[in-house]
Amino acid sequence: MLKISELAGRIGLSAHTIRFYEKHGLIEASERSESGYRLYNAADVNRAEFVKTARNIGFSLEDIAQLLSIRLDRSSHSCQEVTDITRNKLHEVNRKMAELEAMQKVLSRLLDNCDGGLENATHCSILEVLDNGGLATTGRVN
């Protein structure tokens, strides 16, 4: 049976975060010592590691809560429920990537068109673009 900071050290989270996860139903200590200390058994540790792994992959705490409830009773959930959660996450990641790619292109083009020298910013091409509502349509990167 591990105490909270032992579990924390083992899975690489702070004790604070573990309590926070507990409050949100993700991690639990199946026992308490006489003095009220949380005590984690092997199953608790596995569950905590599951949470950490899912978090590392990028699942939200809410996603993880759903995954845990499936994990808790695998036979009454379908495999599809798991892939749905995973696919939704992938779509979300794809959406964010597309946004970031757009930003990346614009920022790169702003930098390409500006030498960034030590002269003053009176004719700075980046400020001009910002003043003119963005990159011109002509020659815009798609």
Added chain:
Amino acid sequence: MLKISELAGRIGLSAHTIRFYEKHGLIEASERSESGYRLYNAADVNRAEFVKTARNIGFSLEDIAQLLSIRLDRSSHSCQEVTDITRNKLHEVNRKMAELEAMQKVLSRLLDNCDGGLENATHCSILEVLDNGGLATTGRVN
């Protein structure tokens, strides 16, 4: 002179957001009507449009505050200050993209290895991966 909701309609922000930006020093109304209504002149509108354009590109409000202070007195700032802000933003975007790409790869691989059928989740390969600490080292996508 535009009132707040006229400005809002013009640049595509809510009046709420414009007041919020004002509180953070990004947008200002150089005049008030007798009754206290904000009144925006052409320069105010240009400034607000600058803010909106920069926000669309993805600059944070803090970035924009810096860009605005340069814009306000271009001759006492160097072009380099502007490119520095832009370059930092690009680096930040690149970092986030790398994170998202890693997530994308893992999620795709999880989905590849799981048929996601309606059968129950007893042998769900995704749950297994999560239970085993992540994708195996052998064959890991770099």
Added chain:
DNA sequence: GTTGACCTTAGAGTTGTCTCTAAGCTTATA
């Protein structure tokens, strides 16, 4: 028996960007 590390709780604070509410004043329209 004292020090210091560790544990407990409830709850507040952080970050960034809004978004909304309440309570009341102003302006335009019918």
Added chain:
DNA sequence: TATAAGCTTAGAGACAACTCTAAGGTCAAC
């Protein structure tokens, strides 16, 4: 003149995922 739309302010609430604090109890070592 009545009504509705629009404006004002200060301040609260939302979101995610922590992060920290205060005030105190517990435990191991010396």
